[in-house]
Amino acid sequence: MAAKVVTVNRDTKPGIYPVLIGMAITFKNMLQTMFGHGAATIQFPEEKRKTSGRYRGIHILTQRLDGTPKCVACYMCATACPAECIYIEAGERPEATIEKYPTRFEIDLLRCVYCGFCVDACPEEAIFMSRENDLVGTSRAEMIIDRDRLMERAKLVEYGPGYRPTDHDVRRPVRIAALERLKHEHGIVPGPPSR
Amino acid sequence: MAGIEIPHFCWHPDLPVDGNCRMCLVEIEKMPKLQIACNTVVSDGMVVRTTSEKAVQAHRTTLEFLLVNHPIDCPVCDQAGECYLQDQYMEHGLHDSKIQPEEKVRKRKVVDLGPIMLDAERCVLCSRCLRFEANVTGTNSFEFVNRGDHMQISTFENRPITHNYAGNLADVCPVGALLSHDFRFKMRVWFLEATDSVCPGCSTGCNIFIDHRDGEAQRLRPRRNVEVNKSWMCDIGRKEYKEIALDTRVTAARVRGTSGWEGASVPTALDTLADRLREAGTASAFLATPQATNEDLFAFRTLAEKVGGMLDFRVGDPQDKVRVLEDSVLLRADRNPNTQGCLDQGLGRTGVKEILAACAAGKVGALVLQGPELLRSAEALDALGRVPFVAVMATREEPLLDRAHLVLPAAMWAEVDGTFTNYQRRVQRIRRAFAAPGSATPRWQMAAGVSTRLGTPLPAATARDVFALLARAVPDYAGLDFKTVGAGGRGLPAGPEQIATQEARA
Numbered sequence: 001m002a003a004k005v006v007t008v009n010r011d012t013k014p015g016i017y018p019v020l021i022g023m024a025i026t027f028k029n030m031l032q033t034m035f036g037h038g039a040a041t042i043q044f045p046e047e048k049r050k051t052s053g054r055y056r057g058i059h060i061l062t063q064r065l066d067g068t069p070k071c072v073a074c075y076m077c078a079t080a081c082p083a084e085c086i087y088i089e090a091g092e093r094p095e096a097t098i099e100k101y102p103t104r105f106e107i108d109l110l111r112c113v114y115c116g117f118c119v120d121a122c123p124e125e126a127i128f129m130s131r132e133n134d135l136v137g138t139s140r141a142e143m144i145i146d147r148d149r150l151m152e153r154a155k156l157v158e159y160g161p162g163y164r165p166t167d168h169d170v171r172r173p174v175r176i177a178a179l180e181r182l183k184h185e186h187g188i189v190p191g192p193p194s195r
Numbered sequence: 196m197a198g199i200e201i202p203h204f205c206w207h208p209d210l211p212v213d214g215n216c217r218m219c220l221v222e223i224e225k226m227p228k229l230q231i232a233c234n235t236v237v238s239d240g241m242v243v244r245t246t247s248e249k250a251v252q253a254h255r256t257t258l259e260f261l262l263v264n265h266p267i268d269c270p271v272c273d274q275a276g277e278c279y280l281q282d283q284y285m286e287h288g289l290h291d292s293k294i295q296p297e298e299k300v301r302k303r304k305v306v307d308l309g310p311i312m313l314d315a316e317r318c319v320l321c322s323r324c325l326r327f328e329a330n331v332t333g334t335n336s337f338e339f340v341n342r343g344d345h346m347q348i349s350t351f352e353n354r355p356i357t358h359n360y361a362g363n364l365a366d367v368c369p370v371g372a373l374l375s376h377d378f379r380f381k382m383r384v385w386f387l388e389a390t391d392s393v394c395p396g397c398s399t400g401c402n403i404f405i406d407h408r409d410g411e412a413q414r415l416r417p418r419r420n421v422e423v424n425k426s427w428m429c430d431i432g433r434k435e436y437k438e439i440a441l442d443t444r445v446t447a448a449r450v451r452g453t454s455g456w457e458g459a460s461v462p463t464a465l466d467t468l469a470d471r472l473r474e475a476g477t478a479s480a481f482l483a484t485p486q487a488t489n490e491d492l493f494a495f496r497t498l499a500e501k502v503g504g505m506l507d508f509r510v511g512d513p514q515d516k517v518r519v520l521e522d523s524v525l526l527r528a529d530r531n532p533n534t535q536g537c538l539d540q541g542l543g544r545t546g547v548k549e550i551l552a553a554c555a556a557g558k559v560g561a562l563v564l565q566g567p568e569l570l571r572s573a574e575a576l577d578a579l580g581r582v583p584f585v586a587v588m589a590t591r592e593e594p595l596l597d598r599a600h601l602v603l604p605a606a607m608w609a610e611v612d613g614t615f616t617n618y619q620r621r622v623q624r625i626r627r628a629f630a631a632p633g634s635a636t637p638r639w640q641m642a643a644g645v646s647t648r649l650g651t652p653l654p655a656a657t658a659r660d661v662f663a664l665l666a667r668a669v670p671d672y673a674g675l676d677f678k679t680v681g682a683g684g685r686g687l688p689a690g691p692e693q694i695a696t697q698e699a700r701a
Contacts, residue, residue, distance in 0.1 A: 073271075074269075074270030074275075074383075075383040076270070090381075092380065123269075123270050124270065182289060
């Protein structure tokens with residue numbers, strides 16, 4: 001798409017005229033704020049800016065019905081993470097059909113770049129993002145949030161859920177790419193075996 | 196070796212051919228049906244097609260069949276990343292499963308077999324574990340039970356595996372059915388970096404990979420060498436990595452002052468050692484350790500010769516056990532990786548008894564220990580008390596180090612470059628996988644540092660240089676360097692001792 005070209009006339013002679021133009025713009029905006037669409041400024045933090053449903057804010061670890069983390073500690077998010085901000089330690093879950101779960105799951109929110117790759121990588125829909133974006137703390141250590149705090153976040157209705165795998169099937173493109181490679185490199189087109 | 200990859204599960208280079216997985220089917224001209232590549236003898240003029248439409252279709256169908264009852268629990272499976280099923284699905288499969296998860300046959304999961312965890316659902320029934328048990332250890336722990344799609348592997352009454360080679364079962368298993376208990380849930384394998392090395396657990400010198408991440412060893416894995424260990428290693432050797440990351444490592448030098456231990460930098464400690472050796476002169480004694488690399492031993496020997504002191508290494512007589520096989524597979528009675536190297540370099544000179552006698556008689560002014568073995572022996576206690584200055588290179592803190600007057604921090608085998616000579620007189624390379632903790636230094640560097648302070652520097656900056664000097668000084672090692680030793684090691688001309696054992700064996 002071609003860029004829109006705007007020609008600005010900078011030939012205006014000095015004097016009272018340019019000042020009047022400037023004042024006119026100022027008054028126009030003042031009147032619009034008072035009687036038109038209102039001010040662009042919001043009264044943060046009492047008031048919060050509206051964000052999209054796919055906003056990538058601070059992470060949420062989802063839970064099973066019994067309150068245990070849905071996460072199975074497969075390290076897919078830590079593998080996909082470009083900022084290397086996810087630290088996981090896996091442990092054995094006693095008396096359960098799923099044997100593995102995270103005993104530690106920590107995200108360094110200061111290192112995180114909020115790209116959402118962890119959400120894309122997760123095979124269990126165990127990590128979502130919320131729309132919380134006002135990150136405040138008094139120390140760096142406080143900004144590394146652990147498993148339990150990540151799980152509590154699911155209760156935070158204040159901000160609402162952000163980017164999550166239900167938005168689109170993220171695994172599809174990976175599989176399509178693998179099929180393309182197979183066709184291109186080996187001339188194989190997989191499908192159900194012919195009978 | 197044409198570099199053609201043929202998909203397989205049951206074939207293993209060091210196990211007999213079984214031909215049950217049917218994954219390696221290839222099309223051979225003039226044969227009406229597809230043949231399994233693993234058990235078909237090559238003949239003159241044979242035309243084999245490995246990627247013809249028929250063969251590729253067979254690979255896909257076989258794989259789909261193998262995956263019918265597979266639980267596809269890759270996210271919780273430790274094999275993920277080094278799994279034949281995963282690799283071959285990406286290469287040959289990519290089909291959509293026709294089976295609903297609830298239709299799959301359920302089998303036993305999370306069965307604890309001691310050092311091994313069994314998950315029968317993930318098994319592809321390749322029988323590699325059965326053949327390993329039958330042909331390598333002779334223990335026959337595993338058997339197939341049940342029939343048809345309910346078939347699974349099992350030990351009798353789920354008894355645990357008790358032999359010393361259980362770790363290999365996890366290695367031979369192409370899928371996640373048999374997994375190591377020690378490595379369970381510890382790490383995803385794709386984070387690991389592998390460094391070629393040699394197991395320091397005994398005089399066999401099994402070739403291994405050190406799998407490590409961020410400077411910490413996570414597991415040891417056998418590296419195939421038909422001349423030494425084939426594809427196996429023992430569980431005692433597998434645990435060697437745990438010694439490296441102990442928080443009781445010696446990480447700094449220390450000298451005994453008037454009021455007890457005083458911390459010192461390695462150079463100052465070496466200054467002290469050089470001063471004491473200069474004072475003691477020929478009234479000094481040196482004890483090498485068969486735990487050290489050939490380079491360490493050579494630098495130590497050079498130092499001992501320069502000072503003119505007594506020299507030996509045979510604390511606990513490891514030389515008598517070098518070739519004594521403990522369990523008819525790999526493990527040898529001599530738990531030192533380099534006793535043969537000590538013998539080759541002629542380090543058994545004065546005799547340990549003679550050195551101790553001289554110590555007891557107060558004729559030794561300075562005793563230098565390359566390893567802490569002597570401190571541990573009860574008979575040496577009195578003699579050591581009579582020596583005014585004992586220096587020891589140690590890797591691990593232990594109360595016995597209080598018997599010394601100077602402690603030098605030594606780097607461990609995974610932290611240094613060098614060579615070990617195994618019981619067969621095979622020189623094998625070990626490589627530095629990660630940095631040593633604190634100011635721990637390779638033993639040869641410390642010995643060379645003392646030599647420098649005594650006015651005869653060792654003309655070497657790296658372990659490679661030391662080995663070059665060694666090759667010039669020791670006739671059997673002539674012409675060897677790190678390059679010719681290579682990845683698989685190099686056998687030395689058989690010595691009279693070895694010829695005797697070979698004759699005895701024949």
